[in-house]
Structures are given as C-alpha cells and as structure tokens.
Amino acid sequence: MVDKDTCPVCRTAEIVCGKWTLLVIRDLAEGRSRFCELERSLAGISPRTLSLRLRALEEAGIVERQTFPEVPPRVEYVLTPKGRALVPLIEDMRVYGREWLGADCEDGYTPAAAREPAVAAA
Amino acid sequence: MVDKDTCPVCRTAEIVCGKWTLLVIRDLAEGRSRFCELERSLAGISPRTLSLRLRALEEAGIVERQTFPEVPPRVEYVLTPKGRALVPLIEDMRVYGREWLGADCEDGYTPAAAREPAVAAA
DNA sequence: TTGCTTGCTTCAGTTCGTGAAGCATTGCGC
C-alpha cells in the first residue's frame, strides 16, 4: 500500500486535484495576474472558489499575492518558482488533450498513433 | 478568454481533476488491477467513490473492464492506450512532489527574492 | 448453518462548489 504522506504523487495530487486549480495556474503562467482577469478568463468559476483557490495556492507557496493601495484597489497574483515548476504538468495536459481529446476523437477511444507530438503554442 | 470546450488543458482537467482519479490511474499503471487491490492501496477511498471513478474512466475510454465469472467473482481493470498516455503526467507529478514537496521543503515557500528570471512558458 | 470472499450498492451525513447578492473604497458625472 502507498503511504499517503510520503508518496510524491499523492502530495502533488492533493495540491492539484481541486476543481479549477490547474486552470488558475495555467492562466497565471500565461500572464494573467489580477482577480478579475482570472475570473473573466475562467468563465464559470465563482468568485468564492477563485478566492479559495488563490488563498490555498498562496498558502502552499505556489502563488504570491501583491496588493497595490490604489483606487480601485489592485491585487496581483504571480507564480513563485514552486508554481512555475507545475507548468510542465500543464503542458503535458495540453499535449494529452490535443492527442486524445481533440475534435477528431470525440468517441474517446481513437488512438492518435499517426499524430505528431504537438509543440506548445504561444 | 479560454473556450472550455476546445481548450485541451480544460478537457484534460475535466477528466483528471476528480479526487482520487490520478491515483487510481497510477495504481493501474503500476500493475494493480482488481477492485479490492485498488481499495487497499488507496487507503481512505470509499468503495462508492472507487466504483464511480472506475466507471467514469471506463466511460472515458481510459480503463477497460474485464469480468471473469468465477467464484468469488473477479473483475480486472486495465489501462487502455488512452489511459497509458496519462502516465507521463503522473511521472511529472512524482518529479514535482519529490522536488518541491519533499521532507526538506515542508514550509513550502521559497521567497520571491530568490527567484530567477526564468521565462514563463508563455 | 454460519462464515468467508469479491465487487459492488445504498444510505445518511459532511464537505465542496455554485450563483446571486452584498460590502468597502473612492473617483466621476450630475
């Protein structure tokens, strides 16, 4: 049996498996940094969930929160190195999604053997 | 804004973000195949959740279910190619967990001052 | 007959996520 406390996959899963978490990190990696930017980009997320996610990620040392005492107040969220280290994971997901979940395998079972490995897009 | 239906990261996240999902896939990749094996390995999962996960993964074409009409009944779950394609993702998680969530970074936070100007995967 | 195993399902309860609304700040038009 796998020990939940020491298994690195489990520990990563605990950080990553919450709904929206990976998409928040992806958005931050792509340059979005403000609450309302994220809220608009992640169509469908509730502000409560976004707030919880950002707080948990800050707690975990994955994002850093900077407040600017302007009017209206501005808050920026930036990935720390620990957060940027998750980007390869997201790139894997992008590759997987393109290869196995694309428009041409809607039935979910068609292997994409002939497909070229996708290059990360800008 | 990102279109949830076409973005490959979102589509992968939808499959992957449920609690236990990635750990179930990891266990299958490591050779465990029977319900009770998974149940024992994933200490803490409820049989209902495991059942739901396996069913959803089967639905998604990620695992294949084979029943053997023995006594007591035997059921084996095996990763399809589409499922095995998720293993690199899990390996990335293992690497990340080891690198950033190990015993030597329990506090989980490297201050921004130490950050290198690494270019984000924009 | 009771007990044992596997692979689940059912039930009640807790936690998680949603959607709408509200709050505090203050600069702008009126």
Added chain:
DNA sequence: GCGCAATGCTTCACGAACTGAAGCAAGCAA
C-alpha cells in the same frame, strides 16, 4: 451631496460530490 461604476473580495443558500458504515448476492468451506 447622490448615485453609479470598478475592484476584490465575503456571505448566503442551495445542490453536487465525497465519506463511512452497512448490506447484498453467489458459492464454497467448516
């Protein structure tokens, strides 16, 4: 001054997801 707008949240009530314990069917062993 008054209401409106924008940002970055919080609060609330509700539904969905997950949990933990229990139960069930099948058949063989004691």
